[in-house]
Amino acid sequence: MASQGLGKEQSIQDMIAQSRNKKGKKFIEKLMPILLIITALISVLTTLGIVFTLIFETFEFFQRVSITDYLFGTEWLPFSGSEPLYGVLPLILGTLKVSVIAACVAVPLGIAAAIYLSEYASDKTRRVIKPILEVLAGVPTIVYGFFALTFITPLLQQLIPSLKIFNALSPGIVVGIMILPMIASLSEDAMSSVPNSIREGALALGSTKLEVSLKVVLPAALSGIVSSVVLAVSRAIGETMIVSLAGGATPTFDFDVTGSIQTMTAYIVQVSSGDAGYGTTIYYSIYAVGFTLFVFTLLMNLLAQYISKRFREEY
Amino acid sequence: MKYMNDTVVMKRMKSRLQVNKVWKTIFIIATSVALLALIVLLVRIVTQGTGYLNWDFFNNFGSRFAEKAGIKAALVGSIYLMLVIAPVSMILGVGTAIYLEEYAKKNKFTDFIQMNISNLAGVPSIVFGLLGLTIFARMLFLGKSILAAGLTMSLLILPVIIVAAQEAIRAVPKEQREASYGMGATKWQTITRVVLPAAIPGILTGSILALSRAVGETAPLVVLGIPVILQFLPDGLLSEFTTLPLQIYDWAKRPQEEFQFVAAAGIIVLMVLLVIMNSIAIFIRNKFQKRY
Amino acid sequence: MVELMIKNEENKTVKTSAPFIGEGQKVFEKNTVFQSKNFNLWYGDHHALKDINLDIKENEVTAIIGPSGCGKSTYIKALNRMVELVPIVKTNGEVNYRGRNIFGSDYEVEELRTRVGMVFQKPNPFPKSIYDNIAYGPRIHGIKNKKILDEIVEKSLRGAAIWDEVKDRLNQNAYGLSGGQQQRICIARCLAIEPDVILMDEPTSALDPISTLKVEELVQELKDNYSIIIVTHNMQQAARISDKTAFFLNGEVVEFDHTDKIFSTPRDQRTEDYISGRFG
Numbered sequence: 001m002a003s004q005g006l007g008k009e010q011s012i013q014d015m016i017a018q019s020r021n022k023k024g025k026k027f028i029e030k031l032m033p034i035l036l037i038i039t040a041l042i043s044v045l046t047t048l049g050i051v052f053t054l055i056f057e058t059f060e061f062f063q064r065v066s067i068t069d070y071l072f073g074t075e076w077l078p079f080s081g082s083e084p085l086y087g088v089l090p091l092i093l094g095t096l097k098v099s100v101i102a103a104c105v106a107v108p109l110g111i112a113a114a115i116y117l118s119e120y121a122s123d124k125t126r127r128v129i130k131p132i133l134e135v136l137a138g139v140p141t142i143v144y145g146f147f148a149l150t151f152i153t154p155l156l157q158q159l160i161p162s163l164k165i166f167n168a169l170s171p172g173i174v175v176g177i178m179i180l181p182m183i184a185s186l187s188e189d190a191m192s193s194v195p196n197s198i199r200e201g202a203l204a205l206g207s208t209k210l211e212v213s214l215k216v217v218l219p220a221a222l223s224g225i226v227s228s229v230v231l232a233v234s235r236a237i238g239e240t241m242i243v244s245l246a247g248g249a250t251p252t253f254d255f256d257v258t259g260s261i262q263t264m265t266a267y268i269v270q271v272s273s274g275d276a277g278y279g280t281t282i283y284y285s286i287y288a289v290g291f292t293l294f295v296f297t298l299l300m301n302l303l304a305q306y307i308s309k310r311f312r313e314e315y
Numbered sequence: 316m317k318y319m320n321d322t323v324v325m326k327r328m329k330s331r332l333q334v335n336k337v338w339k340t341i342f343i344i345a346t347s348v349a350l351l352a353l354i355v356l357l358v359r360i361v362t363q364g365t366g367y368l369n370w371d372f373f374n375n376f377g378s379r380f381a382e383k384a385g386i387k388a389a390l391v392g393s394i395y396l397m398l399v400i401a402p403v404s405m406i407l408g409v410g411t412a413i414y415l416e417e418y419a420k421k422n423k424f425t426d427f428i429q430m431n432i433s434n435l436a437g438v439p440s441i442v443f444g445l446l447g448l449t450i451f452a453r454m455l456f457l458g459k460s461i462l463a464a465g466l467t468m469s470l471l472i473l474p475v476i477i478v479a480a481q482e483a484i485r486a487v488p489k490e491q492r493e494a495s496y497g498m499g500a501t502k503w504q505t506i507t508r509v510v511l512p513a514a515i516p517g518i519l520t521g522s523i524l525a526l527s528r529a530v531g532e533t534a535p536l537v538v539l540g541i542p543v544i545l546q547f548l549p550d551g552l553l554s555e556f557t558t559l560p561l562q563i564y565d566w567a568k569r570p571q572e573e574f575q576f577v578a579a580a581g582i583i584v585l586m587v588l589l590v591i592m593n594s595i596a597i598f599i600r601n602k603f604q605k606r607y
Numbered sequence: 608m609v610e611l612m613i614k615n616e617e618n619k620t621v622k623t624s625a626p627f628i629g630e631g632q633k634v635f636e637k638n639t640v641f642q643s644k645n646f647n648l649w650y651g652d653h654h655a656l657k658d659i660n661l662d663i664k665e666n667e668v669t670a671i672i673g674p675s676g677c678g679k680s681t682y683i684k685a686l687n688r689m690v691e692l693v694p695i696v697k698t699n700g701e702v703n704y705r706g707r708n709i710f711g712s713d714y715e716v717e718e719l720r721t722r723v724g725m726v727f728q729k730p731n732p733f734p735k736s737i738y739d740n741i742a743y744g745p746r747i748h749g750i751k752n753k754k755i756l757d758e759i760v761e762k763s764l765r766g767a768a769i770w771d772e773v774k775d776r777l778n779q780n781a782y783g784l785s786g787g788q789q790q791r792i793c794i795a796r797c798l799a800i801e802p803d804v805i806l807m808d809e810p811t812s813a814l815d816p817i818s819t820l821k822v823e824e825l826v827q828e829l830k831d832n833y834s835i836i837i838v839t840h841n842m843q844q845a846a847r848i849s850d851k852t853a854f855f856l857n858g859e860v861v862e863f864d865h866t867d868k869i870f871s872t873p874r875d876q877r878t879e880d881y882i883s884g885r886f887g
Contacts (some may be wrong), residue, residue, distance in 0.1 A: 012745065012759065012801040019749025025501065032503045033418050039410030040419075040428055045478065046470045047431050050442060098596040112345030120339055120345075129346060136353050137541075138524075138589065140531025142560040143582050146567045147356050150575050177352045184349065206328075208335040231437070238439025240534035241560075245567055265534070266440050272444070272538045278453075286538075287743055290445045294438065301437035420694065490731035494793070497689060498744040498800060499721035508747065513734055 054294055057287030064281045069071075070288065076251040076262070078282050080273075086285060088292060090251035094261035095293075096241055099236040101172025101257065102179060107229055109176075110183025114225070117184070118191035119213045130185070136198065137181035145245035148174035153246060166248025166260035174246070175239050179232040186231070190224020191217050223311035227304040234300035238293060240265035264293045325401070360586075364579030372580055377544035377562060382574035386581055388545040389562035392461070393530055395549050396558055399465025400472070400529050405522050407469065408476030411440035412518075415477075416484040417506055436474035441469045444538025452539055459541050462552045467535050472525040477522020483514040523596040527589050533560040559585045637664040638705075640804055640834045641686055646700035648670045648678075648685060650693065653657035655681050657858045658700070663851075666805075668826060670849030670866065672842055678858040679838045683806045686836065687723040705803075710862040721748065724802035730789035732781035732796070737764075737773050738846065740781045740792055744800040757817045759799050768825050787818020794825065805829065807837040811844065823848050842882055846870050855863050 055065015062070070065086045099194070113133075117126055153170040157163045163170075194217050202216045203209075248260030249270050262270070268286045276282040375385020411432075419425040447467030457463035487510050495505040511518075542557055545566035549556040559581060566578035641663040648656040656678045663669050671679040684690045685702060688709060701708045709719050726782060732740050735776050741760045750756060760777070764770040769791040773784070781792050790810060797805055797827045807826070811819040826835055839845050845852050846866060853863040854875075873879045880886060 006394055012750070012799075015724070015745075015750050015755075016800060020718065022560065029501050029503050033414070036410050036414035036418060041406045042407050042470075043411060043432050043435060043473055044428060046446070046473065050438065050446045050448055053446050054442075057445075057449065080449075105368075106437040109345045109348050110573075112342045113349060116339075116342035116346045120342060129350070132350055132353060133595075136349055138527065138593065139356070140533070140585065140589070142531065142561055142567070143356070143360070143586070146563065146575075146582060147359065149567060151355070151359050153485055158316050174562050177349070180349055180352075184346075208331050210335040210338045211331070217359045223740040234437055238441065240439070240441045240537075245564070265439065267447070268441055269534065272540060287445060288561055290442055294442050297439055297442075298434065301434055305433070488731070490727060490729055491733060493689065493692070493725075493727060494731045494733065494796075495743070495747075496692065497687065497720060497725035497727070498747065498796070499717045499719075500743075500747045501717055504747045508743070509733055 041169055050294070054287055054291040057284055058291045061281070061284035061288040064284070064290075066123060074253040076267075078285055083226075084281065086288075088289065090253040091262060091264045091267055092292070093253055093255075094243075094247070094251060095237055095263040095265070096294075097168040097255070097257055097261060098172045098175055098239075098247065098263055099233055101169060102236040103229070103233055104176035105173055105176025106180040106183050106232060110180045110229075110232070111187055111225060113184040114187035115213050115218070117188045119209055119217060130188075133185055136177075137185075139178075141178065141239060141241040142245075144174050144178050145171075145242040148242055148246035149277075160258060163258045164248070164260055166246065166250070168247060168259075168261045170256040171243045172257070174242050175236045178239065178242065179235050182232045182235065183228050186228030187221070187225045190221040190228065193224070194220045203285040223307055226311075227308040230300050230304040230307065232287040234297045234304070236299070238265065238297050240269060244269045264289045268293075270306070357586075360579045360582050364513075364575050364581075364583045366592045367576050367580035368583060372577075373584075376546045377557070377565070379544075381577050382558065384566070384574075384577045386559065386562055386584060388548060389557050389559045389581070390584065391533065391548050392545075393558045393560075395461050395556060396465055396468065397526060397530060399461055399552065400468045401522070401526055402475050403466065404469040404472050404529075405518075407474055408522070409480045409518055410527075411473075411477045412472035412484055413506060413511075414481030416481055417502070417510065432474045432477050432538060436478070437532075440471055440532055441534040443467055444535030446470070447535060447539050447594060457553070459539060459555050460553045460555050461549055461586070462540055464536055464539055464556075465552075467539060468529045468532065471535060472529045475528070476518075476522050479525065481512070483517025483521065484510060486517065487513045516599050520596045520600040523592055523599070527592040527596075530558075530592070531560055531585065531589060533564055535565070536561055538570040613863045621646065628806055637666065639663065640665045640705060641836070642701075642703040642704070642706075644701040646685070646702050647698065648681060648690065649697045650681075651695045655858050656685070658843060659860055661853060661860060661863055663834065663836060665831055666832075667850040668830050668835045668837060668848055670845035670852045671836065671855060672840070672845050672852060672881075673836045673855035674881065675840065677855040679766070680808055682855065683725075683808055683838050686804075686806055687720050687725055689725065691716070721800055722802055723804045724797035724800065725806045726797055726810045727809065729813050730786055730793050732784075732789050732792050734780060734782055736778045737784075737792060738777040738797050741799050742799050742826050743796060748800060763795040763799040764792075766798045766829070767791045768821070768828070769795060785818070787814050787821060790822060791813060791825065794822070794829075798829075801836075802833065804834045804836065807835065809838050809840060812840065819844075842870075854881060856881070 059219075070086050070088050072089065073085060075085040075087045076090045077085040112137050117129060121129065138145075148170045152174055153163070153165060153167070156170055160169075198216060198220065199212055202212045243263045244266045247263060247266055249262050249266065250260040251262040251267070252259065267289055271282055271286045322388055331488040341465075355415040357380050370438045372385050373390070375383055376388050378384040415425065415428065444467065447463060451457045452459065455463075472520075472591075491509050491513065492505055495509045500508070538556060541561055542555060545555065545563050563578050563585065566574045566581060638872075639662050641661070643659045643661045646656060646659040649656070649739045659682065671682060673679045681690060685698070686709075690696050698710055703708060704719065704723065707714065733743065735743075738760055741763050745756060745759050749760070759857075761770065761774075764773060769788060772788060773792075781789060784792065790813075794805075812824050814822065823844065826837065829835060830850075837845075837849065849866045851864065852866040852869040854861045854869065854873075854877075856877055862873060862875045864874075869878065870882055873882065
């Protein structure tokens with residue numbers, strides 16, 4: 001070979017040349033990318049699995065229930081023995097009640113916390129508060145559900161005597177607390193990425209911190225903040241255990257927040273906890289509701305991505 | 316000519332500073348609400364639950380009577396579940412991340428996979444339950460087993476692990492790879508000997524955090540029909556089982572007040588488990604973070 | 608520094624007045640390690656290297672100089688095919704390494720890089736122990752015997768003139784060393800697989816003057832056993848350490864000759880302009 005006759009020690013290159021002839025190394029080089037692409041395809045298959053599962057089973061459901069009755073019906077009475085009704089609007093309304101209440105709690109508090117953390121707080125304070133927000137975000141939803149049912153509801157009942165044990169208000173507030181850290185930390189990220197030079201420009205003109213925050217930083221970070229809110233609301237829509245425990249199981253088509261409701265997710269849990277036999281209309285109905293839920297959250301996620309991409313600020 | 320009148324400016328300045336102060340207080344209060352909520356929640360649960368935390372609670376199975384109820388089956392079940400989720404989700408997640416960061420070319424297909432992952436992260440957990448029910452429980456006949464639940468949960472946390480692993484891999488400087496290629500190393504040698512050793516702390520931290528999310532998750536298991544009261548410990552991957560969050564859910568639903576205390580005791584155990592996992596993750600992050 | 612400058616001045620005068628030295632070298636014609644024949648390279652649409660024809664001889668230090676963006680880095684990265692890490696690269700023409708075209712379809716890139724080592728612009732040791740850094744190359748090529756590895760590590764570190772500084776802390780992380788030491792570790796890591804050629808891509812650009820001097824001295828010692836091709840933006844460095852110098856401009860080789868000739872009597876006006884500091 002080429003390196004021979006160089007007049008220096010051959011040992012290492014010789015040893016290397018010997019081991020190069022082993023077949024295994026080349027085989028692994030060819031095999032690994034294939035294995036890795038298979039793992040990468042699992043995530044695609046998962047999405048396809050979700051979409052096709054929901055579509056097929058929902059299709060089966062619509063063999064039995066008319067699609068217009070489902071989409072526009074205002075009564076959801078699947079367990080009625082004589083004449084079951086499958087109008088999804090009460091479930092959607094229940095979901096929206098909880099989500100709107102949650103947003104009312106989380107959006108102002110979350111954005112205010114983000115402004116404080118990004119614009120006012122010292123590094124030291126930030127280092128204490130951010131982990132606490134992470135802890136709050138890591139609390140399992142079942143714990144929040146328990147908290148809503150056994151603490152927030154009795155507390156609210158003292159303020160509003162007419163409040164039922166199961167209602168929209170209590171889970172709404174607690175879902176709000178659950179999504180608050182998400183809004184706070186994503187908005188804070190958006191605001192911190194506004195370059196300091198922009199702040200300095202405003203401060204040098206004699207602006208107060210408040211004016212810098214509201215008139216300079218907030219508008220510059222708006223796309224990030226709005227997309228964080230959309231993502232958080234999407235989380236609220238898909239939230240299950242809090243509303244199952246504290247929201248009740250009575251789908252109603254009204255705007256009352258003090259009485260028992262049922263959300264889409266809570267309905268799926270109700271059917272799954274009971275014993276709806278495989279192949280019954282009720283069994284298929286959870287897929288139809290699941291599909292509806294999936295469409296809602298997917299649209300919101302796409303919206304959030306669109307907002308953060310389309311309106312991204314260039315500094 | 317002067318457009319700015321000093322006295323007016325100074326007068327306005329006072330009120331502007333006042334407003335700034337008021338709003339700062341409002342922002343602090345808003346931030347405190349989150350902290351307050353956490354404190355109230357923790358204090359409430361600890362005061363309710365500690366009375367029921369004793370040896371019997373850990374050694375008893377579920378029961379219709381509050382004083383006999385225990386979490387043995389649930390705790391063991393949760394740990395078994397983790398033993399399925401951890402390897403499955405990490406192999407799939409890290410594999411995907413390596414593919415995307417080291418092998419994938421910049422093209423539509425790669426963009427599609429990436430977009431798919433971020434959308435998958437936003438799918439509600441209960442929908443994963445429906446997927447698991449159809450595919451794992453019914454089509455693959457895994458029923459209400461640990462394996463069915465473990466695979467479902469692995470898919471649920473897969474996007475989180477992929478993103479964490481991608482970030483960790485991306486943080487390894489390209490000069491490190493060049494050094495390895497420059498010595499005649501193959502791609503796979505470079506990945507296993509240079510990239511992964513440097514990225515492993517980040518991957519582990521992200522994975523443990525994702526795993527702790529799976530441990531606290533309830534909804535997909537309810538959809539899979541995992542039972543809540545079991546009188547035996549699981550004896551294999553295909554065995555029926557129950558988990559801590561499910562057990563807590565069952566107790567919390569019961570009308571008798573004593574079960575609230577039992578549920579609170581269960582929550583304490585669950586939270587302690589999560590705190591331990593998170594501490595390990597933070598420890599790894601702080602201890603092994605690589606500096607270049 | 609002052610001494611070196613004077614030495615250079617002397618070298619210049621001696622060599623320019625004695626052209627027969629060049630003729631003398633013809634008698635002991637050295638083997639060619641790299642022979643580029645009409646070699647072209649594109650990054651996408653950008654024609655980065657144009658019809659390169661260069662013969663690089665063994666056991667010499669060949670310096671490549673030129674203003675930034677002239678293609679000098681691209682050229683040496685082509686010699687061990689590191690340019691291929693950029694996906695949009697296209698090449699044509701030939702680069703023969705000891706008579707074989709490295710861009711030929713049957714040439715394994717790993718084999719090439721085992722023979723042609725590289726030292727990079729920024730010191731890039733792995734975040735591993737000093738020992739593991741040096742043993743990395745032998746290990747990936749299948750040498751596992753601990754005794755042999757120990758020998759290789761010591762020999763390589765001695766070869767890179769850093770053994771005495773690190774022999775007591777071989778198990779410490781290489782990132783604990785200074786920048787100059789790190790770069791010599793990288794050179795030692797390169798020596799550990801006993802390559803035939805060492806490519807150096809501005810190896811001292813991230814180092815302080817004293818570390819630079821050490822690396823330069825090392826390069827001088829290494830040329831007895833290795834062929835060295837060094838890219839540098841520093842003309843004094845090229846003058847100090849190289850036997851031959853190639854001047855690149857806009858992707859072309861403007862002039863390639865003995866270093867002393869390039870720096871004393873360049874044939875091309877552009878070379879003269881560059882070395883006299885009129886641009887770049």
